[in-house]
Structures are given as structure tokens and as C-alpha cells.
Amino acid sequence: MLDEIKIMQFADGTLDPSEKEKVKKQIDNNPEYKKILDDYIYTGELLNNLGNEIKSAPLPEYLDNKIIQFNKSTSKIKTESKLSFSFLNIFNIKYSAIAAAFCFVFMGGFFANQFVMNQNTTYQVTQQANKSYNLDFRGGSSSINFYNSFNEKKFNEEINLIANKLKKNEEFEISISEREKAKFQQIDSFKDKNNNECKVIKSLKKIKITVDGNDNLFSLTICKNKNYWSLVAINIL
């Protein structure tokens, strides 16, 4: 007996690739399943077209004006800030500090061929996570390659569904890119300097996380801020 949900997923193209062949065979051999499949294809197209129709309908003028106004006002703030720049202020201590920071970051990039830190200890991970809620970013091309393959939005969404219940040494699977899932294990947990809960998860298999890099075992540090878990550090092991 084939589950109708599997037929729906097959119709939508969202079925796990490992199951596709088996489900297809069952549908091909059963006219009743074929009819169910046709119905799901029909409703799928219907909903898709309905969504596109609504999106192509014009917005009411008041809403349209508000969007334009909002985007104008946000870009105006930025433009005004930009106009206030004066060449004579170039020696201002603030800009000098920024220039120095640039030199430091870019020179660091030449010497670091990976943007992630090579760390093994929990202490170091804690130190890194304490810095901010944004990923550390070092070097040039490898960081860009990393983001070509890693889907942080998808990762954050999925980790938020399971992170609260994760226990030490528990294994789980999570998406790291649009199509690829990877197995992880929670190896540690700690509190950062703001007393936010953080967890360290480690990949169980070596994974290529950059397009032109090598396969690596790596750990990810996630922290909870305002009830939302997000990725704060990536460490090659």
C-alpha cells in the first residue's frame, strides 16, 4: 500500500531521491495511484498559478506608495550619511582607524587560506562565540566559495526546530546546502558571555564545505539569542 503523501511528494518533486524509483514503479503498476498522482499534479499547478496570478495583480495605491516611501527613506538615510564625507576629514582619527582595520583584515586574508579558524578546544570555541553573533570572516576566495555551497538560512531554520531538544552525543541530520544533508553530533554546550545558551555540533563525516577545498571534519557552534538559534562559528577540526 503506497502512502498518498508519498504520491503527493512525487508529484511535487520533493520526494527523497532514494525513494523516487520505488514509488514510480508502484504508481506505474497501479491505475488508482496514477489517478491520485494526476490529481496532485493538477492541484499543484492550480495553486502555483493562483499564487502567480495574485502576485501579478497590482497592489492598492496606498500600499504601493508606502513601499516606495519606505525604501526612499531608508536609502535617503544612507545617502545623507555618504554626502557628509569630506576629503579634509580623511585624516580624522576615525578613518585612520578604519584604514588600519582594513589593512589588518586584508593582510590577514593573504596569510589565511581558510576563513574559519582551526580550533580543537571548547575553550577556543567559546572565545570565538563570545565575539559576536555573526560568523567570523577571514580571507578572500574560500569564504565566497563556502557561501556558494552552504545554505545558512536553511540550516538556521532546520536547527531551530531541533536545537532546544538536542542532548549531548545525540546524532541528527541537517541540511547544509540546498540539496545536501549531513549527519552531526552534539559534542558540547556552554554559555557565552551574555549568558546565552550555545551548542557545539560536529560533522560525523568529512564534508567538502568549500567548492575548491578539501574534505574536512568540522564543528559548528550555534547560540540562542531571543529564542532564535543561529550559527555563530565554524571550525575545521
Place this chain on the structure above:
Amino acid sequence: MDQHLRKKMSTNSLPFNNYKNNLDLSIYDIINVMKNSLNQDFIKSLVVIAAGISKNSDPYELVNGAFEYIKKNWEKYEEHPNLKAIAVLKMKGLFIDEIRKNKNFDNNLVNEDGSDIEISDSSQIDIIEKIQISSEYSKVLKIIQSMGDKCREILMLAADEMDMKEMQIKTGVNSLGTVLSRLSNCRKELRERMLHA
């Protein structure tokens, strides 16, 4: 969600956010292109979802309410990785507030037998007239509007081309299995109603 928007939203959470405090504004401007934006695509996508949340009430009013809320709290939500989820939650809240105001509901939106109260608005605005779409799809929307709250919501989330994980977050359902089974049942019901329309 269209591919353009999906691509843009997938870059929203790039970890450049703290750079705005440290770097020159011109670089911040470039980075800002990849961040959240309340543009037309985003708002139109909300209209699709609002058509599933509201029943006989103006979906544009819900979208307007969510827009105003996010605009007011822009500093807080500018860098949120799932701005759409915030907007959807706000629209649901606004719809329930509106119903309570009109019908003097108390805080309990569940019947004595534990089943959900079917929410409908007594003001009876014709949603089909509000959204200017072809008569063929007006008919489809009308049929979806006549379905239960849960079906309306999940079918319009599907119409916005959301994947199952996103639907789970936006419906607040605990398991992915429940989302799949609800969507499957609602699509069957839609098919049946289309046949008999």
C-alpha cells in the same frame, strides 16, 4: 515564492551584519543590497498568504498592518533571517484581533469539545473583488475561501511556493508529518470541490 526572491532571501542571512558598524558606509551600502527589504515582491508574496489567513476580510489590510509593524520595528527586524515568518505571525494576530473586536470573542479560540472555532468575519468583504485576478482563478480562490481555516492557510502557503519546512514554521505545527498530511488532505478536498463547482 519566485526564484528571484528566494535567491535574494537566501542571501539575507549572510554574516556581514556587524560590518556596518565598522566599515565605511559605501561598503555598507553594497552589503545592504543583500539584506532584507520590504519591496513589492515581498509584499505581493504576503498578499498570497493573507488571502489564506483572512476570510471575507480585506487581505491588503492585513498586509498593510504587517508592513506597518515591521516598518515601525525595522531596527529590530532588519537583519532577521526569516522576515516573512514575522509578517505571517503578525497578519494572523491582526486577523484574530479583528475577529475578536467584531464578535467579542474571549481569549479562547477553541470550542468546548476541543475543536478549533471556525473564524469568519461578519463584515463579509468580498475578497475576490479586492484582488484583481482572472475569473478562472477567482473561482479557485473562492473555493479555497469556502474551506476551513487550516486548509485555507496551508493551501495559500503552498500557492506562495513555500517548502514544507517553511510551512511548518509559518503554521506553527509541531511535526513535518502533520504539515504533509494536512496539505495532502486539503489538496484532495480542493480537487473534490473543483470537480463539483
